[in-house]
Amino acid sequence: SQELEQSPQSLIVQEGKNLTINCTSSKTLYGLYWYKQKYGEGLIFLMMLQKGGEEKSHEKITAKLDEKKQQSSLHITASQPSHAGIYLCGADGTGNQFYFGTGTSLTVIP
Amino acid sequence: KAGVTQTPRYLIKTRGQQVTLSCSPISGHRSVSWYQQTPGQGLQFLFEYFSETQRNKGNFPGRFSGRQFSNSRSEMNVSTLELGDSALYLCASSMDYRWGVDTEAFFGQGTRLTVV
Numbered sequence: 597s598q599e600l601e602q603s604p605q606s607l608i609v610q611e612g613k614n615l616t617i618n619c620t621s622s623k624t625l626y627g628l629y630w631y632k633q634k635y636g637e638g639l640i641f642l643m644m645l646q647k648g649g650e651e652k653s654h655e656k657i658t659a660k661l662d663e664k665k666q667q668s669s670l671h672i673t674a675s676q677p678s679h680a681g682i683y684l685c686g687a688d689g690t691g692n693q694f695y696f697g698t699g700t701s702l703t704v705i706p
Numbered sequence: 707k708a709g710v711t712q713t714p715r716y717l718i719k720t721r722g723q724q725v726t727l728s729c730s731p732i733s734g735h736r737s738v739s740w741y742q743q744t745p746g747q748g749l750q751f752l753f754e755y756f757s758e759t760q761r762n763k764g765n766f767p768g769r770f771s772g773r774q775f776s777n778s779r780s781e782m783n784v785s786t787l788e789l790g791d792s793a794l795y796l797c798a799s800s801m802d803y804r805w806g807v808d809t810e811a812f813f814g815q816g817t818r819l820t821v822v
Contacts, residue, residue, distance in 0.1 A: 631813075638710070638796055638813035684749065693762055694739065696749040 600685055600697035608703045609675050617670045617700045619685035625665045629686040633699075639684065642670075672702075680704045708732065710799050710814035718820045724785040727817045731778050731799030737761075738780035739811065740772060743794040752795075755780050756802075784819075792821045 599622040609615050619628070627646055631639040643652045645661035645668060652659055656673045672679055685697040711730040719725050731738050740752040751764040755774035772782040778799070784791055795818075798811040 636794060636816070636818065638712075638815045639798075641810055641812065644810065693751050693764060694754075695751065696741075698748055 600687060600695055602683075602685060602697040602700045604700060605698065606701040606703070608705065611676060611704055611706050612674050615672050615675055615702070617672075617683050617702075619668045619670070619697050621666045621687060623666070625661065625668070625687050627688055628661050628668045630659050630668070630670050631684045631686060633682040633684060635681065642683075675702075675704045677704045677706050710797060710812050712795075712797055712814035712817050714817060715815065716818045716820075718822060719787050721787055721789060721821055723787050724783065725787060725819060727782045727784075727795055727797075727819070729780045729782070729797035729799075729814060731780070731797075732812055735799040735801055735812075736778055737800045737802060737811075738774055738778065739798045739800075740780070740782050741796045741798070742766070743796060743816075744790075744792070749796070752782070787821045789821050792819060794818050 601620045603618045607615055629644050630642040632642055633639045643654055643659050645659055648661060648663045648665045650661050658671045661668045668685060670683060680702055683700045683702060687695055710732055713728045729738055737756045739754040741749050742752055743749045752766055752770055753760055753772055754762040758774045769785045772780060774780045794816045796813055796816045798813045800811040
């Protein structure tokens with residue numbers, strides 16, 4: 597089965613600092629999704645990457661899928677308290693199932 | 707347009723009972739997927755329904771079942787509840803039956819189930 601490992605598991609940063617979250621797959625990725633979850637709530641879609649080398653940005657969040665399509669990174673520039681939450685990567689896997697990463701908990705200190 | 711609606715938001719059940727959770731997808735969406743989220747196992751795929759048919763199923767015991775109605779609303783049922791079934795259950799709706807590269811899924815707020 598597909599495995600998605602995220603690092604770091606948790607992150608505490610000072611407001612204004614930049615940070616990066618990584619998502620590494622055990623298999624080739626054919627579509628990689630990033631979601632944000634506020635504690636105990638539903639997931640909010642951030643962005644989707646399809647092609648190796650593809651990079652997308654939305655406001656202060658940039659995500660990239662590497663050329664070999666087995667790793668993605670999510671970068672937040674000048675973090676704000678509103679960025680706090682759990683970030684999850686997700687991807688299609690074998691058996692038409694969808695797999696989520698292990699999650700990264702982000703805390704932004706004002 | 708209205709988002710994905712899950713009811714109830716919170717539920718407390720006793721071990722051995724059964725429970726039914728409901729998910730109303732975004733209007734026009736025909737696929738509904740269910741997920742279980744626990745601190746220990748993270749977010750895990752339960753099953754996916756498209757046009758009233760179960761298309762995919764995760765690695766969960768037969769106590770977990772679901773169905774989808776003609777209006778695309780879906781219900782998930784867990785019988786003979788165990789303490790380990792305590793979790794946040796999330797559903798997601800999408801246009802297509804498969805989370806393809808052009809298919810975005812929208813999540814509900816979840817149902818928090820506590821089994822005591």
